[in-house]
Amino acid sequence: MNSQDQRIQAHNNWPKREEFKAERAFRDRLASKGGDAPFKPISLGKDTDKTYHVCIGHFLDALEALPNRPDQFFDHCFRVIDESARPLFNKQGIKGIVQGLAGKLLSASNDDWQAIVDELGAHIPLMTCRYLAKRMLQVHGSTNDLEKQLSGRVEKCLTKKTYDAFAAKFGTDPANSCIERAASFLKLYLSGKPASKSRGSAYKLLDLHDPKNVPSYQQRIEFLLSVLLFTMRNERAHGGVLSAFRTSKGTLERYESYYFSMLCTYVFAAGILSLRGFGGVSSALIRKCATDNILLQKKFFA
Structure with a gap:
């Protein structure tokens, strides 16, 4: 049965639960790991x-959504x-929050937040980078209002010239190999580490050896906040994407990828609580949370 027919059958047979291919695979992995989700919250x-x-x-x-629904x-x-960041960004809205939070976190505790972003950047899944690459290439140069919002956020992060170079280098061919190369570039970019050698590219702004x-x-x-997480949030809120694990592409x-993204949102949410002085949440506690959970995810999904 194809996934389209299975989704309709699952709806029509409710409350009997229909298990999809990806859900079965995750259930099996969960059982092999003793039933424990690869996540541990901080102590509030x-x-x-x-x-x-x-x-x-x-x-x-x-937490009640875990282990099966990290989305x-x-x-x-x-x-x-x-909810928690509004007083820190007076009348700027959620866009102002995701674009401005980095500066506030680093100003409050530079060493811990540098370590946290190094941990997250070093372990971002390649599938997450594929998602980013595909979205960035899809919206570049678009005149659609919603897509222009994303391309504008990308330009603010990368600069317009770098984004144009990214689209020119990786967007000329829609083949999967092009997305893979773009995703590999983003994975290295988010690691914050220089490339081991220059590739002599015509696109000098993309040379991470420099x-x-x-x-x-x-x-x-x-x-991470403005391009990855905010884009995911908008797509889910607007209802334009299929259920994450109930498609033929679910694996x-x-x-x-979703466990990584949910960890990122949890870490940054906790970061705002620390900025507000709530519940004794500290950057050191968040740093340990990030490190411990990345390790749990690596062991679980290896």
Whole structure:
């Protein structure tokens, strides 16, 4: 049975649950790992602030979605970002939050947040980079209002000239090999490490062997927040994408990608709680959370 027919059958047979291919694979992996999800939350302290408890409520809803729905965990954590960061970004809205949070986090605790973004950047799944590459190439030069919003955020992170070079180099051929090469570039870019050697490319702005082209910590955090996570949030909120694990393309790799993205949203949500002084949440605690959970994910999805 194809996935289209299976989705219709699953709807019509409710409340009987229909298990899809990716869900089966994840269930098997979960069983082989003793049933434990590859995630461990930080320990939150007591606080009487109303906003703090609204955020904890979202975290509880997020945790109830695990282990099977990391995409729903992601949604709840983004609500924490939206709710808790508003006083830090007066009247700037969610776009201002995702574009400005990097500076505030690094100013508050530079060493810890540099370590956190190094950890996240070093372990971003290649599938997540493929998603980024595909979206970035799709919207470059678009006149569609929604797509222009994404391309504008990419330009702010990369600069317009670098984004134009990215599209020129990787967007000339829609073949999968082109997306793979673009994804590999983004994986290296987000690692923050220079390339081992120059490839003599005609696109000098994309030569990561040149230290001038290696992104700063602020650029990398903003890229994760504004380009990756905010794009995922918008697509899910607007309802224009298929259910993450109930498609013919659903795989364990997709679960890994969503577990990574949900960890990123959780880490940045916790970062805002630390900026607000809520519940004794510290950058050191968040740093340990990021390190521990990356290790859990590596062991689980290896």
